[in-house]
Amino acid sequence: MLGRGTTVRATRQGDAVCAALAEIDAFTSAQDLHAHLRDMGQAVGLTTVYRHLQVLADRGEVDVLRRDDGETLYRRCATDNHHHHLVCRHCGRTVEVEGPEIEAWTDRVAAAAGFTDVAHTLEIYGTCAGCAAAAPPS
Structure with missing residues (x-):
């Protein structure tokens, strides 16, 4: 089960x-x-x-x-460790990133608000280098 x-x-x-x-x-x-x-x-x-x-x-x-x-x-x-993602909003390419700074910030914010046993996810959306290079100049 x-x-x-x-x-x-x-x-x-x-x-x-x-x-x-x-x-x-x-x-x-x-x-x-x-x-x-x-x-x-x-x-x-x-x-x-x-x-x-x-x-x-x-x-x-x-x-x-x-x-x-x-x-x-x-x-x-790609990893068993806790991680976050950079995701291209055009092609969907994804890069897994570890973020110790994010973990420390999350712990501080949760503790300041009196929260325990906190879990989180974080995805950062942008344009990857390949899609940016293929885009027509603006």
């Missing part, structure tokens, strides 16, 4: 979801991952993709972002 009662058996479909995530370096939606699997000839239902992504998220094996429009995006973690 995993977080929030979510269980999943080891299956060919689950293996296919994990393999597809390993091939994609950017954050991706369940729908886009499903389309990628279909394009690769894998018969995996969209509900199965969602279920496996949720289990991987519960286990801490994927990073999860929520876009401004509410869509959830997933990406295979």
Whole structure:
């Protein structure tokens, strides 16, 4: 049994979801991952993709972002350590960064407000060097 009662058996479909995530370096939606699997000839239902992504998220094996429009995006973690992300808003390229300064600031802010057992996520959105170089001059 995993977080929030979510269980999943080891299956060919689950293996296919994990393999597809390993091939994609950017954050991706369940729908886009499903389309990628279909394009690769894998018969995996969209509900199965969602279920496996949720289990991987519960286990801490994927990073999860929520876009401004509410869509959830997933990406295979490159590290087991707590980290943050730089995300290109054009191509989706993602760089994992550690931020000891952010951790210290978070601890100070939480303590000043009387909070304990604090968790956080931080994503910094911008334009990567490749997209900036490809953009027409303004």
